Structures are given as C-alpha cells and as structure tokens.
Amino acid sequence: MEKRRLGKTNLMVSEIGFGGIPIQRISKEESRELIRFSIENGMNFIDTARGYTISEEYIGYAIEDIRDKVIIATKSMARDKISMEKDIEISLSNLKTNYIDIYQLHNIKDEETLKHVMSDEGALKALLDAKKQGKIGHIGITSHSLDLLEKAIEYDVFEIIMYPYNIVEDQATNLFEKAFKKDIGIIVMKPLAGGALDDATLALSYILNNKNISTVIPGMDSKNQVIENVEAASVEFDEEKQNKCKEIKKLYTESFCRRCGYCLPCPQGIDIPFSFILKGYYDRYNLKDWAIDRYKGMQKHASDCIKCGLCETKCPYSLKIRKMLEDVVETFGF
Ligand code: SF4
Ligand code: SF4
Incomplete structure (x- = not known):
C-alpha cells in the first residue's frame, strides 16, 4: 500500500490505517491476529483511544514484539494536566511501549474547552512535557466541530488534526486545504459515515482521491474487511465512481447529521x-x-x-x- 506524509510530523503513514474501535467486539487473540494481518498487508498506522475500553490493551498485546513496524496514535478525553499525565502513563503501559508516536486531544467540542486545555493547568501542558521527555512524538487534536478545528489550526502546537470526512460529509474540504497548506497532517475518521455507507471500496477511494488527506482509519474487526480496505487503496476513482458518490450524497441529504453542532445550544440542554x-x-x-x-x-x-x-x-x-x-x-x- 502507498504511504503518504503525515504533514510536519514527517511520518510516512499507510493511506489506510487501522481504526481501533471495533476490536472491542472481538477477543484479545482475534485482535492480535487481525492487527498483525493488517500490518502484513501494508498498514503501518494504528489509531486507538483511552476511551475505547480494551482497544489500547489489545493493540499493545498485538504489537509488543513488532513495535518498530507501526506508527501508533492514541488520544485522551483528559482536559487538565494531571489527568492527562495519568492517561499518558496508562496508554504507555497498555500499549506496552515506552514511546507513542502521536497523542491527541480527543473530541474537543468548543472554544471554551480548547482554551482550558491550552491553559497552564490544561491537558496540552502534559502533552508538551511528555514530548520533551520523549514519551510521545507528536501532538494532535480531534473534533467533530469544523469551527473548532478552524481555530485550532491557527495555533502552532498541533501537528495533526482528525475530522470526519466521507461521501455524505464533505464539509471539511476547505479546512483540509488550509491545514495542508500549514503542513498539518490530516487523519480522516468516519469514512463510512458512521456505518451509513456500505460500499467500503467506493467510500475509501472517494476519500483517498483528496490528496490533502494523509490517511483514513476505517474500523476493522475481520480479515475480510482488512482485505477489502487494502484493495480499495489501489482502486481508481473514475468518473463512474464520482457520479455514484453524487447520487449517494443526494440520497442522504435530508436525513444525515453531519455533527456540525450549529443546532446547539438546545434550550433543554440536549446534545x-x-x-x-x-x-x-x-x-x-x-x-x-x-x-x-x-x-x-x-x-x-x-x-x-x-x-x-x-x-x-x-x-x-x-x-x-x-x-x-x-x-x-x-x-x-x-
Ligand atoms: S442536526 Fe445539528 S449537528 Fe446535525 S447537521 Fe444539523 S445542525 Fe449539524
Ligand atoms: S427542545 Fe427539541 S426541538 Fe427544541 S431545540 Fe431542543 S431538540 Fe430542538
């Protein structure tokens, strides 16, 4: 599989990475076999999170003796320095490594939270300290809010952003262009629109056609999915596929939440x-x-x-x- 440069991190990541959410559904041994199978088939990038229950632990178990073959990204919902320090140590222990390539602030929703994590006692301070100490390599931020990431990329600290992008959710096209110009690595989540799209080959080839994107991380819990996703990386995004994507987009227009958050706040406080x-x-x-x-x-x-x-x-x-x-x-x- 081809590799792309992950912005200023200079890491070369496989166009399709291993999304670590669905391994929560399978056993530790099955996860190990699956992760190693995906590496054998060309994936060198694995994304997980403190919040995905046993995901970090299973990944650590799978890659302990082949740590040098993979680039690992994880993330934490910690918002203050002390909680983030703790989470970094837990991630290192779960992943059975002394170095995590990428550590991300997970799902920052609004500017108030961004300001808090960037304050002296905020989570970012712990990430910067860990970077100095050589425990992590690069710092990223993930969000479902376009506005928030537009603001975040104005700060020099973030080397990577992660945001949903797929056939029905292409609202980040301009954001990705801006981030690419700033040499920020772009990781795409939700390639199948939260499971709404069933043609993985079409969905992934659509995403990879955007050259600003460094890698996309579909979740996988079976070898068949790994094979299908690996094959998708070499499929040409031709005119027929473009037209099909347009049709799908039209079909979903009236019923698909893009998670932009413009409807908020709700007077009843509903997220x-x-x-x-x-x-x-x-x-x-x-x-x-x-x-x-x-x-x-x-x-x-x-x-x-x-x-x-x-x-x-x-x-x-x-x-x-x-x-x-x-x-x-x-x-x-x-
Ligand atoms: S329901 Fe809210 S979050 Fe979803 S697309 Fe509409 S404004 Fe955006
Ligand atoms: S109360 Fe219901 S209808 Fe009113 S803003 Fe909240 S979610 Fe929308």
Whole structure:
C-alpha cells in the first residue's frame, strides 16, 4: 500500500490505517491476529483511544514484539494536566511501549474547552512535557466541530488534526486545504459515515482521491474487511465512481447529521449530534451496550425535547431533528 506524509510530523503513514474501535467486539487473540494481518498487508498506522475500553490493551498485546513496524496514535478525553499525565502513563503501559508516536486531544467540542486545555493547568501542558521527555512524538487534536478545528489550526502546537470526512460529509474540504497548506497532517475518521455507507471500496477511494488527506482509519474487526480496505487503496476513482458518490450524497441529504453542532445550544440542554452518533453506533456498529452506556451517561436525553423547533431553524442541512430525536427515543427507550 502507498504511504503518504503525515504533514510536519514527517511520518510516512499507510493511506489506510487501522481504526481501533471495533476490536472491542472481538477477543484479545482475534485482535492480535487481525492487527498483525493488517500490518502484513501494508498498514503501518494504528489509531486507538483511552476511551475505547480494551482497544489500547489489545493493540499493545498485538504489537509488543513488532513495535518498530507501526506508527501508533492514541488520544485522551483528559482536559487538565494531571489527568492527562495519568492517561499518558496508562496508554504507555497498555500499549506496552515506552514511546507513542502521536497523542491527541480527543473530541474537543468548543472554544471554551480548547482554551482550558491550552491553559497552564490544561491537558496540552502534559502533552508538551511528555514530548520533551520523549514519551510521545507528536501532538494532535480531534473534533467533530469544523469551527473548532478552524481555530485550532491557527495555533502552532498541533501537528495533526482528525475530522470526519466521507461521501455524505464533505464539509471539511476547505479546512483540509488550509491545514495542508500549514503542513498539518490530516487523519480522516468516519469514512463510512458512521456505518451509513456500505460500499467500503467506493467510500475509501472517494476519500483517498483528496490528496490533502494523509490517511483514513476505517474500523476493522475481520480479515475480510482488512482485505477489502487494502484493495480499495489501489482502486481508481473514475468518473463512474464520482457520479455514484453524487447520487449517494443526494440520497442522504435530508436525513444525515453531519455533527456540525450549529443546532446547539438546545434550550433543554440536549446534545443533539451526540444523540444521533450514539444511535448510529447502536444501529450500525453492533456496539449496543457501549452506546446504551454512553446514552445513559448523557445529562439530557432525546425524551427531554419539548419540540420547540429552534434547532431546526439553525441546522444548515434542514434536518427534521424533532422527528430524528423521536427515533432516538424509540431506540433507547427515553
Ligand atoms: S426541538 Fe427539541 S431538540 Fe430542538 S431545540 Fe427544541 S427542545 Fe431542543
Ligand atoms: S442536526 Fe444539523 S445542525 Fe445539528 S449537528 Fe446535525 S447537521 Fe449539524
């Protein structure tokens, strides 16, 4: 598989990397076999997170004796310095390594949080210290908010950004152009639009056709998926594929949440896009328990919606949010 330069990190990463969420569904031994199989088939980039339960641990177990063959990225939801210091140590221990190539601030949602993580007592300080100490190599930031990443790339500290991009969610095209010009590495998540797209070959070839992108990280839990994804890297994105993508995009236009967050704040305090993300995990990723746990942990739920309609006036995609939240209630029961 071809490799692309991950911006100013100068790391050469496989165009398709191993997304570490779905190995939560398989055993430790199965994960080991799968990860090694993906490396044998040309992937040298693995992405995981502190938040993906056993994912770091399984990856550590899989790569312990072949650490030099892979570039590892992980991330933490820690927002303050002390919590981040702890998480870095846990990641190092789980991944059975003394060096993590990329450590990312996970899912920074708004400017207030960004300011907090960048303050003297914020999580970024711990990452900078760890970098000085040689425990991590590069610092990245992940988000579902386009506005937030537009602001984040103005700071010199972030060498990598991660954001969703796929056939139905291409709103980051300009952001990626700007980031590329600043020599920031671009990692694409959600290549199958949270499982909404079923043609992985088409979806991945669409993404790789954008040369600003360094790598895309579909989640995998079977060898067949690895083979399909590896093959997709060499598929040409021709006119027929372009037209097919246009048709798919049209089809999803009225019912797909792009997680932009413009509908927020909701007067009832409902995190609208996150509700839809969790429904997607429940319906499509077969991570039902995981989704239920996180949904239960939300402060407000879809059932708190009073149907004022304010969110729908702000959604740039004219989604029928009230109806979509009813579907969330139907899925989770509240
Ligand atoms: S319609 Fe429901 S979700 Fe939308 S703003 Fe009103 S209360 Fe919030
Ligand atoms: S419901 Fe609309 S405004 Fe809200 S996050 Fe989704 S796409 Fe954006």
